[in-house]
Amino acid sequence: MTDVDGSTAGTTMDEGTLLTRxxxxxxxxxxxxxxxxGTRLLAVARRILGNEEDARDAVQDAFxxxxxxxxxxxxxxxxxxxLHRIVVNAALMKLRTRKRKxxxxxxxxxxxxxxxxxxxxQFSTWEEPIDVTLERAETRDLVRRQIDNLPDKxxxxxxxxxxxxxxxxxxxxxxxxxxxxxxxxLHRARQALRALLDPHFREKRP
Amino acid sequence: MTCREFIAFIVEYLDxxxxxxxxxxxxxxxxxxxxxxxxxxxxxxTITLCREAFRDAGAQxxxxxxxxxxxxxxxxxxxx
Numbered sequence: 001m002t003d004v005d006g007s008t009a010g011t012t013m014d015e016g017t018l019l020t021r022x023x024x025x026x027x028x029x030x031x032x033x034x035x036x037x038g039t040r041l042l043a044v045a046r047r048i049l050g051n052e053e054d055a056r057d058a059v060q061d062a063f064x065x066x067x068x069x070x071x072x073x074x075x076x077x078x079x080x081x082x083l084h085r086i087v088v089n090a091a092l093m094k095l096r097t098r099k100r101k102x103x104x105x106x107x108x109x110x111x112x113x114x115x116x117x118x119x120x121x122q123f124s125t126w127e128e129p130i131d132v133t134l135e136r137a138e139t140r141d142l143v144r145r146q147i148d149n150l151p152d153k154x155x156x157x158x159x160x161x162x163x164x165x166x167x168x169x170x171x172x173x174x175x176x177x178x179x180x181x182x183x184x185x186l187h188r189a190r191q192a193l194r195a196l197l198d199p200h201f202r203e204k205r206p
Numbered sequence: 207m208t209c210r211e212f213i214a215f216i217v218e219y220l221d222x223x224x225x226x227x228x229x230x231x232x233x234x235x236x237x238x239x240x241x242x243x244x245x246x247x248x249x250x251x252t253i254t255l256c257r258e259a260f261r262d263a264g265a266q267x268x269x270x271x272x273x274x275x276x277x278x279x280x281x282x283x284x285x286x
Binding site: 027030031034035038039042043047056059060063064067068111113116117118119122123125126130133134139140141143144147158162163183186187190191193194197198201 | 208209210211213214216217218239241242244245247248249251252253254255256257258259260261270271272275276278279280282283286
């Protein structure tokens with residue numbers, strides 16, 4: 001997480017000082033907070049919403065909500081973590097208001113089983129070690145595009161748990177669902193993504 | 207344990223949330239079933255790919271928060 005950097009006076013301010021100044025209504029402190037955290041929060045909103053205009057709206061909504069609720073920030077977590085949660089909620093709120101795009105069914109991407117409960121198919125091994133694969137920018141781009149191909153219901157859980165680092169309970173609270181539903185969706189999302197990546201990574205047999 | 211059951215327990219296994227005997231059954235199946243072994247390797251790789259895929263995407267798209275958005279946020283706060 002990025003540190004909260006109050007660099008308006010050319011110095012770095014610790015979080016306690018910044019918070020005191022924010023609560024006192026110091027506009028320069030608020031500007032420092034926005035500048036120090038805005039880029040990262042905008043990236044979070046972009047990942048969830050995939051649309052620049054909506055992402056910018058979500059960031060604006062998040063900072064406004066944070067400003068209104070500064071008194072409710074208890075200091076149990078870092079300010080940057082608190083802001084992260086707020087922008088996730090603002091982006092999810094925005095997502096709910098958007099018209100849903102038609103979604104492909106997920107079941108064909110899940111593994112099939114024979115009547116005895118064993119795999120119906122064999123799995124080809126993936127060609128190269130994953131750390132080598134990841135060094136290529138085109139691989140990272142491919143993975144991002146395949147994540148975008150998942151239905152929103154699954155894509156969002158994958159983003160919140162595996163990328164934004166929310167716990168199961170935090171993701172459940174943000175989505176207004178149960179921890180168990182989050183676990184089930186996350187498992188299905190990872191399985192579907194594995195299937196979407198498989199043709200690109202499997203060992204090419206002669 | 208069948209492959210279907212093995213696959214269903216992957217999340218709990220990776221979270222370290224399986225009870226001791228459940229974990230023993232899971233790992234015993236893993237040593238005997240190459241398909242589930244490969245599936246688990248790919249499942250883990252998928253999580254890693256996912257975590258790392260966005261490593262530089264934000265920075266490439268926009269290294270800084272756009273100045274007009276900083277202004278818009280500060281103006282919105284003044285109105286709040």
